[in-house]
Amino acid sequence: MSMSGYTTQRHINDHYDVVGFISSGTYGRVYKAKSKPGRPVQQGPTGKPIEAFAIKKFKPDKEGELQYTGISQSAIREMALCTELSHPNLITLVEIILESKCIFMVFEYAEHDLLQIIHWHTTHPRTPIPATMLRSIMHQLLSGLLYLHRNWVLHRDLKPANIMITSSGCIKIGDLGLARLFHAPLAALFSGDKVVVTIWYRAPELLLGSRHYTPAIDLWAVGCIMGELVSQRPMFKGEEAKMEGKKLVPFQRGQMGRICEVLGIPKRDEWPLLSAMPEFGQLQGLAGSVPGASRPVGLEKWWDGVCRTSGYASANATAATAPPNREGLDLLRRLLTFDPLQRITAEQAQGHPYFSAASASAVPSSASASTPTSTSAVPAAGNGTHAAAEFANCFLNVPHTYPPRKVSAEDNDIRVLSATNSMPNTGAGIKRSALPDESLARGGALKRVKEG
Amino acid sequence: MAANYWDSTQARYWTFTKEELKEMELQLFQANRNLITKYPLPEQRLLNIFLQGQLLKLGRRMNLRQQALATAQVYVRRFYTKVEIRKTNPYLLMTTAVYLACKMEESPVHIRLMLAEAARQWPELGINDSSKIGECEFALISTLQARLVLHHPYRTLTDLAPTFSMSTEEISLAHSIINDHYNTDLPLMHPPHIIAVTAIFLAIVLRPNQTGLQQHSAGAASAERIQANMNQALSIISGTMGKQHHAKLGRLVEWLTESDINMEAVISSTQELISLYEVWEGYSERPCKEAISRFMKDGLGK
Numbered sequence A: 001m002s003m004s005g006y007t008t009q010r011h012i013n014d015h016y017d018v019v020g021f022i023s024s025g026t027y028g029r030v031y032k033a034k035s036k037p038g039r040p041v042q043q044g045p046t047g048k049p050i051e052a053f054a055i056k057k058f059k060p061d062k063e064g065e066l067q068y069t070g071i072s073q074s075a076i077r078e079m080a081l082c083t084e085l086s087h088p089n090l091i092t093l094v095e096i097i098l099e100s101k102c103i104f105m106v107f108e109y110a111e112h113d114l115l116q117i118i119h120w121h122t123t124h125p126r127t128p129i130p131a132t133m134l135r136s137i138m139h140q141l142l143s144g145l146l147y148l149h150r151n152w153v154l155h156r157d158l159k160p161a162n163i164m165i166t167s168s169g170c171i172k173i174g175d176l177g178l179a180r181l182f183h184a185p186l187a188a189l190f191s192g193d194k195v196v197v198t199i200w201y202r203a204p205e206l207l208l209g210s211r212h213y214t215p216a217i218d219l220w221a222v223g224c225i226m227g228e229l230v231s232q233r234p235m236f237k238g239e240e241a242k243m244e245g246k247k248l249v250p251f252q253r254g255q256m257g258r259i260c261e262v263l264g265i266p267k268r269d270e271w272p273l274l275s276a277m278p279e280f281g282q283l284q285g286l287a288g289s290v291p292g293a294s295r296p297v298g299l300e301k302w303w304d305g306v307c308r309t310s311g312y313a314s315a316n317a318t319a320a321t322a323p324p325n326r327e328g329l330d331l332l333r334r335l336l337t338f339d340p341l342q343r344i345t346a347e348q349a350q351g352h353p354y355f356s357a358a359s360a361s362a363v364p365s366s367a368s369a370s371t372p373t374s375t376s377a378v379p380a381a382g383n384g385t386h387a388a389a390e391f392a393n394c395f396l397n398v399p400h401t402y403p404p405r406k407v408s409a410e411d412n413d414i415r416v417l418s419a420t421n422s423m424p425n426t427g428a429g430i431k432r433s434a435l436p437d438e439s440l441a442r443g444g445a446l447k448r449v450k451e452g
Numbered sequence B: 001m002a003a004n005y006w007d008s009t010q011a012r013y014w015t016f017t018k019e020e021l022k023e024m025e026l027q028l029f030q031a032n033r034n035l036i037t038k039y040p041l042p043e044q045r046l047l048n049i050f051l052q053g054q055l056l057k058l059g060r061r062m063n064l065r066q067q068a069l070a071t072a073q074v075y076v077r078r079f080y081t082k083v084e085i086r087k088t089n090p091y092l093l094m095t096t097a098v099y100l101a102c103k104m105e106e107s108p109v110h111i112r113l114m115l116a117e118a119a120r121q122w123p124e125l126g127i128n129d130s131s132k133i134g135e136c137e138f139a140l141i142s143t144l145q146a147r148l149v150l151h152h153p154y155r156t157l158t159d160l161a162p163t164f165s166m167s168t169e170e171i172s173l174a175h176s177i178i179n180d181h182y183n184t185d186l187p188l189m190h191p192p193h194i195i196a197v198t199a200i201f202l203a204i205v206l207r208p209n210q211t212g213l214q215q216h217s218a219g220a221a222s223a224e225r226i227q228a229n230m231n232q233a234l235s236i237i238s239g240t241m242g243k244q245h246h247a248k249l250g251r252l253v254e255w256l257t258e259s260d261i262n263m264e265a266v267i268s269s270t271q272e273l274i275s276l277y278e279v280w281e282g283y284s285e286r287p288c289k290e291a292i293s294r295f296m297k298d299g300l301g302k
Helices: A073-084 A114-123 A131-150 A216-231 A253-263 A280-289 A299-310 A326-335 A346-350 A372-376 A384-390 A445-451 B009-013 B018-031 B033-038 B044-062 B066-082 B090-104 B111-121 B131-143 B154-164 B168-181 B192-206 B223-237 B247-258 B263-281 B285-297
Strands: A016-024 A028-035 A053-058 A093-099 A102-108 A163-165 A171-173
Touching (some): A073 A102, A093 B131, A114 A216, A131 A216, A131 A346, A216 A326, A253 A299, B018 B033, B044 B090, B044 B111, B044 B263, B066 B131, B090 B111, B090 B131, B154 B168, B154 B192, B192 B263
Antiparallel strands (some): A016 A028
């Protein structure tokens, strides 16, 4: 190809100073970076200057081979969707630089993520995640998810590690590598990626082999995340059964078992299409192999139990230790509804009484003891921009100071090929063969069209 | 995006006025004056028809969906608004556009299979190394600024067809007209719903069940006949002819006047399409193929 598209090509090292390495995955590596001094200041969607960046570097598919192997579908999805989407609760893409056979996606930096926050709380015993913070996180998470779903995007990989928090308490849904448009898919969603969603957050319909799944799978994951925020450990921590060969997707008995230990084995009266699930037959055996499944804890008992073990106060609560209000339990129950058709949607969830209740916690700071019914009857507060503003900073009045993200300064070499910063010419070296036989090329579709 | 076209990158960055398109063309011309003079090409729409035909052949060979091909064609169209075609290998660009479009439309094809099929379809491709496609993919994404999500008119057609009780033949004709519109500047100028409404309008005006047109692409329709039908239809719109003339058409016209759809855009799109079919009458594959071969032979991509 002509390289005229590259005459204004930006080079990663001209614009960013890498501070250090953040993390790595199958896709490549993520670095923290700052703008080079003297370079124009990048602005975020709110017009505020962006101070730090997270640069996600996709390596070429094959390790060590310095040639173009085609960009992975996951990287293509992430590039295209991040370019297309814009929402306060979605990670902000600053730019994409294609250089030296690598893709650099430059994002606005977020200081924290939910996994790291949860980890901090588990290593500081008896410090639960404050109820106000939990409510704000949930509201922002649902706002971002509602935006995705309204734009026909399934995230398909929601989990604490993929949910970022800026230092000003704004939730940012990240990692759209598994996300995809679901409006009128060309093929059954199942045929594309046989396995989606990290096992602990995988919805029961996926575990039961559903071929056509819906935005409801993201809401299940949100439920698992909510449970994890309250209990500070993965809610359903199942063992993943490994794929046998490339074709066979095994039944995830362990994961389904963990879910059933809390919620019980799904029954047809709560999930009418249950028996249509490909792995329906496997459920019968579950009662025998997972003892807890036939005598489930039940969500309410689970909730009360984890509220105790997480350190929420049962009496003399402060703002930092008051347990979440009971409406939160109801929201969780609706998020973790077995039947995907009955599971609460992102839009319904945003309007849930949990968010309009006068207080985030079951023990309001005012003296008057609240009954759930009276607090949930407070009108209007749960709707519109008022609510969004109220929940915009999840760190508001939170007494904890979370440590910044770990950045290793040892590896700050983002460059791949220092020697060739310029793109070679794609059109180069193409030797033309003699003109093809004209008669071969004729009589095709267009010829017919023309004659018609 | 899918829910809100008006917020999409297509609406914000890849929709132009006629004047803007002319300006871009002029810029390309000025930057490549010698090249363009040295290697004359058939007019843009004929070239587009040729490229689309080539894409269709590849699509049939590989059993690809229409929508992936439409996406690939728009990528090619967008690319050539920024890069002079004579500096490129159009067969490589088409191969790459299909490769990328298949990933975007969630029906990915392996890069080596892509190369093998394209090389079999086009001896002109002249490439035996799949990394060339990978390299071209970088250039394509970079030139398109990673704005790869597209809004096609097909969905609006499907949504609106019942409103106008369109017959299967009319729907399939409207579908063909949408396919054809990718050969004009329309996909770079108007929102997809304008194109869909235009296609519906034309399909109903052309009355395929009366003419047996459904056996062919809309491109097969005689331009004169379209013109005749069109004049009739336009006179209905302008009110000089009674609406009872054609019940279905009447309903459509009524709907158009009641909706707040940009009628000016629909009318100019209609004219653009009629003009395309006139140009199509004079289409022949050979001059396009040869003209491309001439600049490719001289290896201008170097």
